[in-house]
Amino acid sequence: MPSVYRAHCSNCKFTRDVLEDYVYVGEDGSITGLPHPEDDALKDIGLTWNGAAVTGRLVKESEMVCDQCGKLNGIKEIVLPAFALLNWVGLTATIIIVPLVFFLFESHLLQLIVGIGGILCVTIVYTLQLRRRVKSRDRVSDDLVCRYCGSEGLIPYPDFENEPDSKLLCSKCGQRTMEPDRDYYALS
Numbered sequence: 158m159p160s161v162y163r164a165h166c167s168n169c170k171f172t173r174d175v176l177e178d179y180v181y182v183g184e185d186g187s188i189t190g191l192p193h194p195e196d197d198a199l200k201d202i203g204l205t206w207n208g209a210a211v212t213g214r215l216v217k218e219s220e221m222v223c224d225q226c227g228k229l230n231g232i233k234e235i236v237l238p239a240f241a242l243l244n245w246v247g248l249t250a251t252i253i254i255v256p257l258v259f260f261l262f263e264s265h266l267l268q269l270i271v272g273i274g275g276i277l278c279v280t281i282v283y284t285l286q287l288r289r290r291v292k293s294r295d296r297v298s299d300d301l302v303c304r305y306c307g308s309e310g311l312i313p314y315p316d317f318e319n320e321p322d323s324k325l326l327c328s329k330c331g332q333r334t335m336e337p338d339r340d341y342y343a344l345s
């Protein structure tokens with residue numbers, strides 16, 4: 158069940174849907190579509206969002222706009238794990254750091270600053286490391302390059318919609334006169 162955005166050409170009235178979808182690629186290469194809300198769909202196959210992201214098998218399939226030629230490119234990208242305090246690293250850091258700062262500092266302010274800072278640091282460093290590992294094993298993501306003109310300026314469609322004067326190239330009349338229907342959003 159992809160998210161559907163829509164654009165229409167002010168020159169020839171052609172309309173086009175722009176899709177954004179998430180899938181989970183199994184170890185055997187099987188592809189499970191994840192209907193919205195994706196968290197619930199993942200729960201059905203025994204995974205959480207971050208649990209799936211850590212495997213490098215959670216994939217976003219979307220259409221991105223080239224900032225040079227205005228054409229849409231179908232792009233696959235793996236989803237990287239998000240920063241989460243409530244994982245085992247965050248909890249372990251809390252268990253170790255909290256008694257330590259009480260032991261080391263008398264000032265409550267210092268306890269608070271060093272405690273929270275320390276827990277955040279450990280979590281951030283751990284997540285960056287995790288993301289780097291998932292990225293290094295990535296065999297799924299497409300290069301973020303326009304396959305029509307070679308530009309490296311690909312913009313996710315929802316961001317493109319938010320830009321004033323955003324215009325797509327119309328595949329029917331060949332003019333750069335396709336405007337986003339900003340009020341349109343559907344799940345198909």
Ligand SMILES: [Zn+2]
Nearest residue numbers: 223226303306
């Ligand atoms: Zn292009």
Ligand SMILES: [Zn+2]
Nearest residue numbers: 166169327330
């Ligand atoms: Zn047109």
